[in-house]
Amino acid sequence: MRGWYGSRTLASVLLCRQPPPSGAGAAAAAAHRRSPGAAARRHASDRQTGQGQPQAFDPALLELLVCPLSKKPLRYEASTNELINKELGIAYPIIDGIPNMIPQAARMIDRKAQDEEPKQT
């Protein structure tokens, strides 16, 4: 891991970028033996403070996830922060950026409301 950290400073010097502040870097290296570097942590913390709410759902997961019951793909509904299986009429909640794919946790979507939507749009 020390080699990893050393190469990061080299890379940033080569790219004429600002190297991670040496004080923070040394403290980070001392405190966490397995840290991949101060830059990654700053990146993660920037993402956290940038958003008002807890981390949003990662759309890349959508390619992998399917409904555990029917194994069909799901649709991400940003307004309610849920993953919807339209066929079965159920919605899986996403809490703190972690989708809950347990069938018992899923919510039944009101069929009437679903039918009205295409008429409105």
Next chain:
Amino acid sequence: SAKFTPLPKMAASIGAVVCRALHSRRHGKFLSIGRGLFSGARCLVAEGETHFGFQTVSETEKGEKVYHVFESVAKKYDIMNDSMSLGIHRLWKDILLHQMNPYPGTQLLDVAGGTGDIAFRFINYVRSQWEHQIRQKLKSHQNLSWQEISKSYQEEELKLPGGSQVVVCDINKEMLKVGKQKAQHLGYSEGLSWVVGNAEELPFNDSKFDVYTIAFGIRNVTHIDQALQEAYRVLKPGGRFLCLEFSQVNNPLFSRLYDLYSFQVIPVLGEIIAGDWKSYQYLVESIRHFPAQEEFKAMIEDAGFLKVEYRNLTSGIVAIHSGFKL
């Protein structure tokens, strides 16, 4: 925070010495006193019933009880693992990763991966493999310009090398929450996803992953055969199934010591450290009920896996079972 500091070196090295002394790589049938006593009990369960430790419960009850156990221990899970196993669990997990030997670009599904131990090790492993590859490349291309060299460093900053990805799936959202916090604390962000899901009904499509791991999780599943079938389904052809789980100790004398330690010391530690005697009583009982090495190997073969092998660690306290979808 105190939770995430590494185990004091001395305790870990003592553990390592003990572990190496007892490490056994031999396959084959092993009889232990413990197994003899409890194998009878396993046959006495009625239809629709299963074991929760030494109690007999209905299958639906088991799922709920297991959920509550892990909900209550989630925050102290890592500390308890270190105390109960004297830090040896870290070695077991390291050995699992070495056996997996993932290359950059591997897609890993870690089931019952809760607090992320396997996932973080996977990320470290592929990163160091990548570094190794870069160093080899640089050694043989001494005439690269500085711009080219810096470019090769630039690519690896944004994503995991080769597009490696690990999805951590667990039925318990408390365990995943702890895992996610740990990840943020330790600086793991790219290539890592967290999903609440049931091992018996995975929310993933067929043939998606290169490796499926389940470490210390499968004994808590109500229908192990269903979990194995799901594992087979989500693996790509050529994919590997790896299971790290408590198993039956092969040495009779050591087995007695192990039983003593399990039933007298571990629940007490559970009470002192986590304030939860019952959950750790469940833990040691569930270990006794889990099938032995050969029986579990047969179950894995039943699910369709080929070239199924197992390897005992620490004299059989723990075993790594491996199979391939071919």
